[in-house]
Amino acid sequence: MTQPQTLTLNGRELAFAPGETVLEVAQRAGSFIPTLCHDPRLAPAGACRTCLVEIEGWRRMAPACATPATAGMAITSESGRIDRHRKSLMALYLADHPEGFVGSELGAPDQVYQLAERYAAPTDWPRMDNIRAGRPLDENPYILFDATKCIACARCTRYCDEVEAVTAITLAGRGSQTTIATVDNLSLLDTTCEMCGGCIDTCPTGAMAEKIPLLTAARPERELTKVRTTCNYCGVGCQMDLNIDPEGNGGRGKVVKITSPAPGTTTNDGNLCVKGRFAYDFIDHEDRLTTPLVRGADGQLQPASWSEALQRAAEGLLGVAERHGKDALGFISSSRCTVEENYLVQKMARAVFGTNHVHQCAAT
Secondary structure, eight states: OOOOOEETTEEEEEEEEEOOHHHHHHHHTTOOOOSSOOOTTTTOOSSSTEEEEEEOOOSSOOOTTTTOOOOOEEEEEEHHHHHHHHHHHHHHHHHSEEEEEOOOOOOOOOOOHHHHHHTTSOOOOOOOOOOOOOOSOSSSSSSEEEEEOOOOOOOHHHHHTSSSSSOOOEEEEEEOOOOEGGGGGGOOOSSSOOOOHHHHHSSSSSSSEEEEHHHHHTOSSSSOOOEEEESSSTTTOEEEEEEETTTTHTTTOEEEEEEEEOOTSTTTOOOOHHHHHHOOGGGGTOOOOOSOOOEESSSEEEEHHHHHHHHHHHHHHHHHHHHHOOGGGEEEEEETOOOOOOOHHHHIIIIIIIIEEEEEEEEO
């Protein structure tokens, strides 16, 4: 049997698999190495320089996210040299970043502030305000772009290219004027953008943010509660987190935005479509049915109990079968139902009513 290859991280001997990076080995071992430009769904870029570590025999510090693990490596992720680097780097990021630490979930957490606080970065360095230019990507109903928070890590543009494969946004400009833009500065609605919100999900600073809760009365001035659930828009079963204002709806709670679970923790790998991420207003919509309705003698729909509604449906289906035959019935289910629920619909059609006229739009 082949012996596993090992390296040493802060004095600990760790095994690694071929192809793993130093960062992946460290994260698997529970050792924290800060990152800003890294997303496990994307190819390493090594752009932010936040994850630099020392490797014995190497003159310069190396980016852990882009350095392949090799046998015998002796790596240090905490030292005086690394600490000085992190303090200086975070101070530089803060120099052209909006002032004021925001630690709540009102928008998206800003990891620049979090890391600056963690490593006690100096805040008295000369500021370079308003050096980021660019037309905000706000000509759409869902996505807001704040160029002043952007650190040009390119996570959003790489996600758009490598995961979604639509390349709707890109880095534009040079030097300190580098920003996120679209071709000819078009609105996202006029590009190949699918409004999946993946750019929001991967952005480490909140430069890309959900427009609806930030610009409407849905934005609460308090922390939100996260509840893991399954998206009900199709049968794929994507996991997502409902961000709930516990004091909304008179204390009943109100969903004010949807966020993705961390990549690698769910079957959808932290990805959502436009419906799953943004189409949550139906939850509290005034037209949403909250009780069954049956048609009365006057021809108008009237509220009814579930038992009364089910009885009326059964009588109607049996009546059609009696008058016109069982094959006059057709059962249509929804891809928003679970596999188990769709199975029960076809079971009812075939076993109870004796017809094979059953379908649902996902055809599973």
